[in-house]
Amino acid sequence: MKNIIILLICIISFTVQAQIKGNKQIETRTFNFDGVTDIKIDLYAKITIDLSAKAGLSITTDSNLFDYIDKDINNGKIHFNQIKWIQPSQDIIITIGAPRLKKVFHDTHDITRIINVNNEALNVTAPIGEISIEGKTKELRLGSEQSKIDAIKIVAEKVFVNLWSRGTVKVFPTKYLWAKVSENGNLEYVNEPDSKTIKSYKNHTAPSDFTNLENPKFINFKIKNNSMNKNQFFVVGPKPDGTSFSYGFPMMPQATRKEYWTTGTKVYKVNKLGFRKLLVTITGDDENKTVKLF
Incomplete structure (x- = not known):
């Protein structure tokens, strides 16, 4: 029994200490990115997603960390995450060409830019962090909890916003705006649409x-x-x-x-x-x- 306890202590100690630090040898590598429609971000990185660029992915970081960044594509979806606990020597830079992009889920305190949008619909959810979006679309759906979403540079015919906590969302609707906004949230629309429906409600963080x-x-x-x-x-x-x-x-x-x-x-x-x-x-x-x- 004593040996088992010692073994468990060793395993736990190894888990805690097994953070992989960057070797300060910065490299940029490219990867396949064909067919991606959905992007989920749980990796701390400065990310730019360009919908006008050819499908592709480049990552700039320490050369010893690439194997520990999850970037596999499954049924058109990619989930950026840490396979093991990493500590890069500088910010990870990710540049993406995603002409077929439909949905982004951003769940870190870092920054993601989505540029050159020109499609039928785009769905972006960000509980935390910062998002900026540029371009034009017929339908834009946004979800925010604590995040800041700046979408005043994307002209959207219809905008749907769910802001369920203290986040800030800025939009540019032309025809219709629908929004459900926590009393602690901040919704700004810089253009008056033809019609709008805005509902306010209390939330658990009040x-x-x-x-x-x-x-x-x-x-x-x-x-x-x-x-x-x-x-x-x-x-x-x-x-x-x-x-x-x-x-x-x-x-x-x-x-x-x-x-x-x-x-x-x-x-x-x-x-x-x-x-x-x-x-x-x-x-x-x-x-x-x-x-x-x-």
Whole structure:
């Protein structure tokens, strides 16, 4: 039994320490990108997607990291992600030619540019991070949680927006605008369409969720992903001034990170469908301690 425990400790220690650092030998490599219609981004990188360019993919990063970036195409879909935990020596640069692009899902705090759009429809969802879109389309569908989506440089006949938290979305509709906007969100349309329908609603990150808390205060502590899986988390917390904060973040298996959050802050696990499960609520007793999430 003792040997098994020692073995498990060694495995966990190896998992935590097995971050692969870039070797500072920067290279640009090209890859096949034929037939891609859907792009999902879970990799921190500066990404440009050009719909007028020939289908192709180029990645600029440390030469020892290419094998650890997931770039396989499956049924017209590609998911940029880390196969192993990597730390590049500088920002990863990705340039994509995607003339058949229909959908983008962006889920990092980095920046993605989508340029030279000229198609029937485009769907872009970004819970976090920054997106800019340029060109023209008949139908533009946008989804935002905490992200900033700048779509004033894409002229769209019909625009549909779902803004379910504190994000900002800017659009240029010509004929029709439909939007469902959280009371904490910010929707800007720089052109008055022929008709529009805009609905406002309260969401779970509204300050009113924390009205029963007495004097939330910021404390120092650590959180630990004490599982053997990489997980995506979402945090929502009150501020002493009556407002709130929220954002999403990933954590590798057995990883620990320092935090400075308020008492009353809630941490959720987010599954692949975007559904959340409450894991912990931070209290004053957690100050200067390590809070295990599982």
